[in-house]
Amino acid sequence: MSGTLPPEQLRTLFLFESLSEEQLAWLAERGRVEEYPAGRTVFAEGDPADSFFILLSGTLALSRRVQADEVEVNRTDQRGVYMGATQAYLRDEPGVPREYAASMRAVSDCAFFVLSADDFATMTRKWFPMAIHLLEGLFFGMRNTQVLIGERQRLAALGSLTSGLMHELNNPAAAIVRATAALRERVAGMRHKLALLADGHIAPDRLRALTHIIEPIIERAAKAPELTPMQASDREDELGDWLDEHGVGAAWDLAPIFAAAGLDIECLSEVAEAVGSELLDQALRWLGYTLETEQLMTDIEDAGTRVSTLVGAAKQYSQLDRASHQWIDVHEGLKSTLVMLGHKIGTGIRVVKDLDRSLPRIPAHPAELNQVWTNLIDNAVAAMDGAGTLTVRTARDGDRVLVEIGDTGPGVPPELRQRIFEPFFTTKPVGEGTGLGLDISYRIVVNRHGGDIRLVSQPGDTRFQVRLPITEQPPT
Numbered sequence: 001m002s003g004t005l006p007p008e009q010l011r012t013l014f015l016f017e018s019l020s021e022e023q024l025a026w027l028a029e030r031g032r033v034e035e036y037p038a039g040r041t042v043f044a045e046g047d048p049a050d051s052f053f054i055l056l057s058g059t060l061a062l063s064r065r066v067q068a069d070e071v072e073v074n075r076t077d078q079r080g081v082y083m084g085a086t087q088a089y090l091r092d093e094p095g096v097p098r099e100y101a102a103s104m105r106a107v108s109d110c111a112f113f114v115l116s117a118d119d120f121a122t123m124t125r126k127w128f129p130m131a132i133h134l135l136e137g138l139f140f141g142m143r144n145t146q147v148l149i150g151e152r153q154r155l156a157a158l159g160s161l162t163s164g165l166m167h168e169l170n171n172p173a174a175a176i177v178r179a180t181a182a183l184r185e186r187v188a189g190m191r192h193k194l195a196l197l198a199d200g201h202i203a204p205d206r207l208r209a210l211t212h213i214i215e216p217i218i219e220r221a222a223k224a225p226e227l228t229p230m231q232a233s234d235r236e237d238e239l240g241d242w243l244d245e246h247g248v249g250a251a252w253d254l255a256p257i258f259a260a261a262g263l264d265i266e267c268l269s270e271v272a273e274a275v276g277s278e279l280l281d282q283a284l285r286w287l288g289y290t291l292e293t294e295q296l297m298t299d300i301e302d303a304g305t306r307v308s309t310l311v312g313a314a315k316q317y318s319q320l321d322r323a324s325h326q327w328i329d330v331h332e333g334l335k336s337t338l339v340m341l342g343h344k345i346g347t348g349i350r351v352v353k354d355l356d357r358s359l360p361r362i363p364a365h366p367a368e369l370n371q372v373w374t375n376l377i378d379n380a381v382a383a384m385d386g387a388g389t390l391t392v393r394t395a396r397d398g399d400r401v402l403v404e405i406g407d408t409g410p411g412v413p414p415e416l417r418q419r420i421f422e423p424f425f426t427t428k429p430v431g432e433g434t435g436l437g438l439d440i441s442y443r444i445v446v447n448r449h450g451g452d453i454r455l456v457s458q459p460g461d462t463r464f465q466v467r468l469p470i471t472e473q474p475p476t
């Protein structure tokens, strides 16, 4: 076959059967015939799609890369089939594919009628304007739907996270309110005692001795080792007896406070010696108030710290103050996701972290990866139904970083394994799962990060393995 194709030949191709003489002449002038020997690759997936091909003779095979494998998706010898720059007529917009979506190989010797992508685009836009509008509507409509669904799912996930987070925040907040109320009472009590002291019944040197002895005792209390419940109750008995013997009222209210603060009889004797017996009762109550207020302030501080930790995790999780693409340590996102999901994970599930701290940073969109971890952990927790072990493992796997989320649930039955990554596939009751978790995770890992996500599952041991490249991938 020669380099061109006469118009009457072109009319025999089904794509062109209704074109006018004039149009066929235009095509005959612009197009060319190309021949490829058996085995030759005509174009490769991912190369700029600069030509539109129509098969004239021979057998061709189309294949696509699926992770590490090249999978044949089509093989045909039908005259007139077309491939290549088949979407060249779409208007230029970010996200419109301009690369070959598959690779094409000549299985036997092949001949094609070939148009440049530009000619093909001009011709279709000019000759079939209405069809192009409809096709564009279809393409952009589908793309928008996908974006919306993705956002919707993100919102739903965020909603459930927010309610979990609110629950978590509520505990320390309530603790702060409680402690503050108790503190107010104690401080009022101390003011009352202060008034009594100031009435002047007490010799100034005794008062001075009291203030001097209290400071070291408070310091000691801060460092007191935690007593076991047995030790604590023994200590309380000892202290209570001593207080009783020395005529201190409220002995059995004070004993537990002193015991918790790590005081012993020796300590109390020191106080007795310093302030004298007539003031002992007042002095010890004063000490009790002081120790209690210290404890309450520590409680408030702890609760406050817990609130900041949670807010910090939420911020890290949502990556509110960070750029979208950066070099990240996967552990940070995993940790904040675990904190965020703490409420959902509950107490019946043991969390095991098997982390390789020496992993290098990887180029990634951290907020998106957090969404992946959230979906996988959410699924694992749901599969275990309240009891089991959740394992988060990281490791290096050649030139990739492996993140594995494992659970001890019933696993995914073999007949479902093909389907779980499909959008809207769910085995959860209506209203509970959207079936988008794994679809979105797949797209984030594979399309956005050039990684892969795999399932290894048997009853009692299910692992979702995410592998992410350590080096920068060409943008997709």
Ligand SMILES: Nc1ncnc2c1ncn2[C@@H]1O[C@H](COP(=O)(O)OP(=O)(O)OP(=O)(O)O)[C@@H](O)[C@H]1O
Binding pocket: 375, 379, 380, 383, 407, 409, 410, 411, 412, 420, 421, 425, 426, 427, 428, 432, 433, 434, 435, 436, 437, 438, 439, 462
């Ligand atoms: N760890 C797992 N163990 C057992 N089955 C799983 C596990 N993870 C996923 N699956 C199965 O895969 C299905 C799809 O998961 P996917 O996350 O896509 O949707 P979903 O969890 O059902 O809903 P959504 O994530 O939107 O709430 C689940 O319904 C479940 O049957």
Ligand SMILES: [Mg+2]
Binding pocket: 375, 378, 379, 433, 437, 438
């Ligand atoms: Mg899910």
